[in-house]
Amino acid sequence: MRILLVEDHILFQESLGRLLDAQPDISVVGGATSMLEAVLKARELKPDVILMDFTLPDGTGVETTQTILGEQPAIKIIFLTIHEDDEKIFDAIRHGAVGYLPKNVTSSHMLAYLRGLELGEVAIPPAFTARILKEFARLPPREDVTAGATSRLTARQRDILRELKTGATNRQIAARLVISEQTVKNHVSRVLKKLNLKSRHELSK
Numbered sequence: 001m002r003i004l005l006v007e008d009h010i011l012f013q014e015s016l017g018r019l020l021d022a023q024p025d026i027s028v029v030g031g032a033t034s035m036l037e038a039v040l041k042a043r044e045l046k047p048d049v050i051l052m053d054f055t056l057p058d059g060t061g062v063e064t065t066q067t068i069l070g071e072q073p074a075i076k077i078i079f080l081t082i083h084e085d086d087e088k089i090f091d092a093i094r095h096g097a098v099g100y101l102p103k104n105v106t107s108s109h110m111l112a113y114l115r116g117l118e119l120g121e122v123a124i125p126p127a128f129t130a131r132i133l134k135e136f137a138r139l140p141p142r143e144d145v146t147a148g149a150t151s152r153l154t155a156r157q158r159d160i161l162r163e164l165k166t167g168a169t170n171r172q173i174a175a176r177l178v179i180s181e182q183t184v185k186n187h188v189s190r191v192l193k194k195l196n197l198k199s200r201h202e203l204s205k
Contacts, residue, residue: 001025001114001118002047003047003050004029004038004047004049004051005051006031006051006061007053008053008057009053019110023111033057034056034058034059035059035060035063035176036058039064042068043072049114050075051078051079052065052077052078052097053080053081054092059176062088062092066095066096066163067159067176070158070177077098078098078100078123081103086131089128100123105125157187160184160191164191170184188200
């Protein structure tokens with residue numbers, strides 16, 4: 001299992017790296033301390049799993065997850081957290097994370113959760129499972145003005161569409177996807193044309 005560590009506290013990242021590298025079936029292929037570095041290293045190293053911090057100097061772990069999974073959807077991302085903030089954890093799972101672990105988890109439990117990923121399991125402590133089910137059960141069905149139309153979009157245009165739905169500006173999208181603002185503008189125009197929309201604001205209605 002190839003793992004990328006995304007954590008801006010160097011001491012914690014190094015300690016975790018030593019623990020994981022000591023396992024015969026696990027290899028830490030790299031570490032990142034920022035959103036930009038994480039995106040670039042994910043492209044370069046193509047890890048199986050990313051252990052992600054919620055807060056990074058230039059963005060959030062959720063934003064980083066969106067960008068990485070938009071390009072490499074097979075990567076499994078687990079969030080690491082000091083405080084169990086339900087809303088943050090729910091948001092991470094909504095955006096593709098396969099679990100979360102508290103940073104004070106025992107080494108044996110962390111290794112067990114990581115190895116469980118290869119069996120199709122998720123890395124979520126049992127005590128949190130009921131809270132997740134309750135949260136998703138209360139969510140109402142949501143209609144999407146673009147339903148059925150996204151098949152006409154390229155992979156990059158789907159990335160742009162996802163960002164537009166969050167209300168992100170061209171500059172924010174450019175930073176998250178590591179492309180130029182002009183490239184973003186070109187993609188936005190094509191996305192709106194393919195979806196037969198007059199403006200980006202229609203996506204957030």
